[in-house]
Amino acid sequence: MSDEIILAIESSCDETAIAILKNGKELLVNSVNTQIQDHQRFGGVYPELASRLHLQNITKVLSYSLSLKGFDVSSITHVAVTGGPGLPGALQIGVMAAKTIAQYLNVPLISVHHLAGHIYANEYIQDFHYPLLALIASGGNSEIVYLPSPMTFEIIGETEDDAIGEAFDKVARALGLPYPGGVMIDKVSQDPGIEIFPLPKPKVSGYNLSYSGLKSHLVRMIEKEPRDENGKIPEKRVKEYARSTEVAFVNQLLDKLEKAALEKGVKQVVIGGGVSANSYLRAEAKRRFENSEIELVIPPLWCTTDNAAMIAKAAHHMIELNRFAGLDMTSQPDRDLEEESN
Numbered sequence: 001m002s003d004e005i006i007l008a009i010e011s012s013c014d015e016t017a018i019a020i021l022k023n024g025k026e027l028l029v030n031s032v033n034t035q036i037q038d039h040q041r042f043g044g045v046y047p048e049l050a051s052r053l054h055l056q057n058i059t060k061v062l063s064y065s066l067s068l069k070g071f072d073v074s075s076i077t078h079v080a081v082t083g084g085p086g087l088p089g090a091l092q093i094g095v096m097a098a099k100t101i102a103q104y105l106n107v108p109l110i111s112v113h114h115l116a117g118h119i120y121a122n123e124y125i126q127d128f129h130y131p132l133l134a135l136i137a138s139g140g141n142s143e144i145v146y147l148p149s150p151m152t153f154e155i156i157g158e159t160e161d162d163a164i165g166e167a168f169d170k171v172a173r174a175l176g177l178p179y180p181g182g183v184m185i186d187k188v189s190q191d192p193g194i195e196i197f198p199l200p201k202p203k204v205s206g207y208n209l210s211y212s213g214l215k216s217h218l219v220r221m222i223e224k225e226p227r228d229e230n231g232k233i234p235e236k237r238v239k240e241y242a243r244s245t246e247v248a249f250v251n252q253l254l255d256k257l258e259k260a261a262l263e264k265g266v267k268q269v270v271i272g273g274g275v276s277a278n279s280y281l282r283a284e285a286k287r288r289f290e291n292s293e294i295e296l297v298i299p300p301l302w303c304t305t306d307n308a309a310m311i312a313k314a315a316h317h318m319i320e321l322n323r324f325a326g327l328d329m330t331s332q333p334d335r336d337l338e339e340e341s342n
Contacts, residue, residue, distance in 0.1 A: 004319065006078045007101065008312035009058075011094030012086025012114050013139075014038075014045045016057040018065040019308035020076075024316035027124070030302075030309045031065045033057050040179050044169065051089030058097050076105055080315030083111030083325070084335030085140075091331035099327050110315045111325040113340045115141060116151065117310035118272035120317065121303040129267040129295070135257050137281070138273030139165035139182070142253065144207050144260050145337065151317050152341040156264070157207025157256055164249055165275050167211035171245050174222040175238050186278050189243040197240065199248040207260045209252060218245060250281045254288060261294050270297040277304040 003023055010017040014036065020029040035053050039045050066073055081098035084091055095111075102109040119134040134145040142164045144157035162170070165182050172181025177188070200217060202210040222241060225233045233241075261269050271285060282298055289296040303310060318324075 002077070003075070004077050004316070005075050006080050006110075006312045006315050006319075007076045008080040008112075008308040008315060009094045009098050010082045010114075010117070010306055010308040010311050011054045011058065011090050011097075012082045012084070013090060013306055014050050014053075015306040016054050016061050016094075017306065017308035018061050019312045020065065020071065021309065021312035021316065024313070027309055027312075028071070029065045029068050030307060031061050031068075032305075032307050033061050034305075036180065043173055043179050045087070047087045047089060050087055051093060054090050054093040058093055062097065073105070076101075076107060078108050078110060078315065078319060079105070080110040080112050080311050080318075082114050082117065082311055083329065084332035085114055086331075086333060088331065088333045091333060095329065095331045099329070103327055108319075108324045109327060109329065110318050110323070111329050112311045112314045112318065113335055113337055114306075114311075115143070115145075115272075115337050116153070116314040116340055119145065119147070119270060120313040121272055121299045121307075121310035122270040122297045123313050124303055124309070125300060126268075126295075126297045128270070131264065131266050132268035132270060133257070133261050133264060133266045135253065135269065135271045135276075136273045137164050137253060137271070137275035139163060139169065139275075141165075141273060142209050142211070143337075144257055146260075146264055146266075151314070151321060151323075153337045154341070155338055156260060157209065159209045159211060160204060161210055161212035162215055164209075164211055164253060165273070167215040167249060168245070168275070170215050171218050171222075171241070174219045175241055176232060177238070177242075182275060182278065185242040185246055186280070188239050189246050189280065191239060194239050194243040196244040196247055199244060201248075202252065207256045209256060211249065211252075214248060214252075246278070246280050250278065250284060253281070254284055257285075258288055266294060268295045268297055270299075272299055272304070272310075274305050277301055
């Protein structure tokens, strides 16, 4: 039996990434070119620039990835790509590249949902045991997803407004912290002994979440803060805001996750997305589940941001389910996760 070799491409936002996965287990290549520095002057991702940079970088990242370890291109058996959701122009660059490679090599093409990739990134450290619950926390998503079986998704909770990462960025901007805001809030919250102050708790039904009102409340508070002659808030106060924001935002997320995990009777809880790199979230999640019969799985830090390794992992399961795309596939910026189910 020949080896399954998946070449995967991710270009949904501001990372141009290529990965090569052998037999669903062995990650041969994982290359990521990030655009963070290019977008910092805009305070966030500028879509037109992201598309242009993907177009400039895709062939460079691909050439570099295929040159590693003397890789034999003819051994590729499948090509996978993020088909959505994401920035329209950015997605199209990856999809065009994937279709070209698949046609040239005459191998099957697989269109992967970006959030399915974030969920299955956890399989790099632990096999999944179903039913399980997945928490997706990122700049654009805050969702609690129930998986009764492989590649079957039921969204049981989601934000009614802002995603947690988006709310982090907006509070960070109000505090004068640079992009990416969520990363900077975590960074300035590390000092021991930072005092936190109580914040309102959003009242949202079921497993749903809300960050818009809490974010706006914080921004209004920050606007009233005394500032120095340069218009800056004192460092001590910035740290207090950052830590208080982090605790309030993350606790809302974990309160709903913990409740859902117990009520749904799952065997595992997995966490994915860029915000899963947050140190308080990782520590608090471990504390909450350490004495539970429910196994908690948190992805390694290298797999929390956008990458193609996670796309390859999800694609491996799609191959097992015989779910392929045609060369006429198109990118879907608003692709629905639940529609990915069997």
